[in-house]
Amino acid sequence: MPKLVILDRDGVINYDSDEYIKSPCEWKAIPGSLEAISRLNQAGYRVVVASNQSGLGRGLFTLDELHQIHQKMYKELSEMGGTIEAIFFCPHSPNEDCQCRKPRPGLFYDIAKRLGIALMNVWAVGDSLRDLQAARAAGAKPILVRTGKGLRTLSGNMAGFEDVPVYDDLAAVVDNFLE
Structure with missing residues (x-):
């Protein structure tokens, strides 16, 4: 079983915003999330991110600003003793009909190809139905957190995803995962 999450x-690592996270000062970690990633790393797990970033395609921020946001995340995470191996993101707006924008599984296929692994037993943690759909379509095992859009997702149509494990936040996922 690949040791990858x-x-x-x-909405999973950092607070989400309907106005998008457009700059490093808007990026704020959800309490416990960075520590949870560090704990996964200490247990031998590789951690990667798969994220829709349609704010790029919408012109709300630049690629340089996105890199600055990720640098802040990497810096804060390294202070906790953790690391994210890679960040895979879709830069397209919803109307571009790409294969990488979740709920399509393109980002997940890209992760599998670049890391040379099958996603069959890989957990994928998200806060929206499209995260769950993309994970399952790629053969990964979806988990839903209540942070971010998670509560909204739970109150919506979860048809076909009733069996997905649900946790309060990433720290709770990792608590259960490492038990």
């Missing part, structure tokens, strides 16, 4: 970014 795939995380969505906004």
Whole structure:
């Protein structure tokens, strides 16, 4: 079984915003999330991020600004003794009909190809139905957290995903995962 966990970014690692996270000062870690990633690393797990970043395609922020946001995340995570091996993101707006924008599984296929692994037993943590759909379509095992859009997701149509494990946040996922 590959020791890999795939995380969505906004709503799982950091607070989400309907106005998008457009700059490093808007990026704020959800309490316990960075520590949870560090604990996964210490247990021998590789961690990667798969994230829709349509703010790029919408012109709300630049690629340089996105890199600055990720640098802040890497820096804060390294202070906790953790690391994210890679960040895979879809830069397209919803109307571009790409294969990488979740709920399509393109980002997950890209992760599998670049890391040379099958996703069959890989957990993928997200806060939205499209995260769950993309993970399952790629053969990964979806997990839903209540942070971010998670509560909204739970109150919506979860048809076909009733069996997905649900946790309060990433720290609770990792608590259960490492038991």
